[in-house]
Amino acid sequence: MRLPPHPGLDLLRFVEEQPGPVGRWVVRLLLALKRPGEAWAVARAALAGKRVRARDRATILWGARHALTPPPLPSGEAEAGLSLRVATPAEILSGGIGPSEIVVLTASGHSLVQGAATALEQTFAADPGLGAVYGDAVLLGPGGKPILPVLRPAFDPDYLLAADYIGPVVAFRRAVLDRFGLDPSLPGAEAADLLLRLAAEDPTAVRHLPRRLSTWSPFGAAPPEGWAPSRRTLAERHLAGAGHVEAAGGILTLRRDLPAPPLATLIIPTRDRIELLRACIESLRAHTDWPAFEIIVCDNDSRQPRTLAYLQRLAGEGIRVLPCPGPFNFAAMNNRAAAEARGALLVFVNNDVVARRSDWLRRMAEEALRPEVGAVGAKLLDVRERIQHGGIVLGTGGLVTHAHRHFPGTATGYLASLRATHRVSAVTAACLAVQASKFRAVGGFDEAAFAVDFNDVDLCLRLEAAGYRTMMVPGAVLSHHEAASRRWNPEARLRHEAEVAALRARWGPRLEADPWYHPDFDPRAGTYVRLRAWKGAVSR
Known part of the structure; x- marks a missing residue:
């Protein structure tokens, strides 16, 4: 699918990255010939009627793809709200909208769907503290046919600054509009600017309504004049001179100044597997441009002579080797190293992770050192150069799942989430940065x-729960040979089942609804792969 050259569509370019049906089957055939064992495993599961296993194995073999066909739109015209007015920023700035309790900002090519006005009025009526509400949209093709759902996560100011994932259709209370006003110097970004100013005063005043509220017909519509410069101006204002903005493909990256970068402690748990540890250590030394960092290797009873000799050599080169004997306990090993770390920034790195670009730590640190941020994760690629980690999504895959797992490593991601820094519920400790003070304040790993x-x-x-955001930084890219140093046995499976039960017991309600992942994606499939039946609205 080719989209028109409209800057607002940069978030949806992921649909252009996928091959058509013919190309897709050619790729599948070639991969099946290259990996016959995996192909036979898919066929065997399918023939045995094990559909879920067959689908999972097929995804591992062929990779993931978006199959996001939107459902039909509600029939009928959009109804007129009793207390609601729809207007463009120009109409509002001219003062020509008349009296109304709710004002819906819109733009050329955008229209409310049937039922949207009623849903918005009911949402505002149910919560007097709400100041703004935005919802989801459906992209229409040249003939007016729905071609793609635009499903948005909960409000995230960092994501909004990086990529305007909310769009121009936002409902505001008239009192909010009268109080804050629209900034005429930001054409095309008036809604984003007003949302950011409102949320800075009261983050709970902005809410996402997970239901279709509007359609978007960009084919033939003129791009908003000044939209891209306005977004950049908005990001620069947010930085307030303490950084600069990088732009690529319509996505902005806010690079934050760090006048006094603190000492960082890189913590690497290991047991033998010298080939993994050596590759990890050498890559960190060669591809980390952070001015001051120390490395602590937590050795869990390595026994192989080559490994012991290598650890001794590392100790002689200034790397701290911390003995961590006993049964393998990843959390305890990291906690022990964190207790002895000298750095103000802790960076947990698995021994099967390899740094690829020298700026990985700087990009993560720029976020982790913000007062409001807790844990920060990186984009990790597997041995086949596919996405291994793009953040962690709760409530999918039976419990939790890595976002965009098995998608191509070069993928833009749904709504550009593999390129834009954004908030997530969790990130993997395979490469996780956090300030030491925050880590210790919550008691470290359990x-x-x-x-x-x-x-x-x-x-x-x-x-x-302590008030910190968890951030995903796609600009920090490393490789991860996931679980390359782990072995499954009956004891490990029992331990895993106990940890699943413990996670459910502690975080049950939170695991059922991830605010940073839309509820209309099918939780039984990989993330961002397909939709389930659309449900009624439950605002969040």
Whole structure:
């Protein structure tokens, strides 16, 4: 699918990255010939009637793709709200909208769907503290046929600054509009600017309504004049001179100044597997442009002579080797190293992670050192150069899932989320940065309940409960040979099941609804792969 050259569509360019049906089957055939064992596993599961297993194995073999066909639109014209007016920023600035309790900002090519006005009025009536509400949209093709759903997450000011994922259709209370006003110097970004100013005063005053509120017909519509410069101006105002803005493909990256970068402590748990550890250490040394960092290797009873000799050599080169004997407890090893770390910034790195670009730590640190941010994660690629981690989504895959897993490593991601820095519920500890003071304030990893699995999810949720955001930084890119150093056995499976139960017991309600992932994606499939039946609105 080719989209028109409209700057507002940069978030949807992911649909242009996918091959058509013929190209897709050619790729599948070639991969099946290249990996016959995996192809046979898919066929065997399908023939046995194990559809879920067959689908999962097919995704591993062929990779993930978006299959997001939107459902039909509601029939009928949009109704007129009793207390609602729809107007463009120009009409509002001219003072020609008349009396109304709710004003819906809109732009050329955007229209409310049937039922939207009633839903908005009911949402505002149910919560007097609400100042603004935005919803989802459906992209229409040249003939007016729905071609793509635009499903938005909860309000995230960082995401909005990086990529205007909300768009121009936003409903405001008239009192908010009268009090804050629209900024005429930001054509095309008036709604985003007003949302950011309102949320800075009261973050709970902005809410997402997860239902279709509007359609968007960009084919033939003129791009908003001044939209891109306005967005950049908005981002620069937010930085207030303490950084600069990078722009690429319509996505903005806010690079923050760090006048006094603190010492960072890189913590690497390991047990033998010298080939993994050596690749990790050498890549960190060669591809980390942070001015001051130390490395602590947590050794969990390595026994192979080559590994012991290598650890001894590392110790002689200034790397601290911390003995961590006993049963493997990933959380305890990291906690022990964190307790002895000298750095104000802790960076947990698995021994099967390899740094690819020298700016990975700087990009993560720029977010982790913000007062309001807790844990920060990176984009990780697997051995086949596909997405291994793009953040962690709760409530999918039976419990939690890595976002965009098995998508191409070069993918833009749904709503550009593999390029734009944004908030997530959790990130993997395979590469996680957090200020030492915040980590210690929440008690570090829970080594009793989550010795191996879900300690990262639990840490992020406890940091969130303490008032900190968890951020995903796609600009920090590393490779991760996931679980290359782990072995499954009956004991490990029992431990994993106990940790699943512990996570459900502690975070059950939070696991059922991830505010940063739309509820209309099918939780049984990979993230951003397909939709389930549209449900009624439950604002959040």
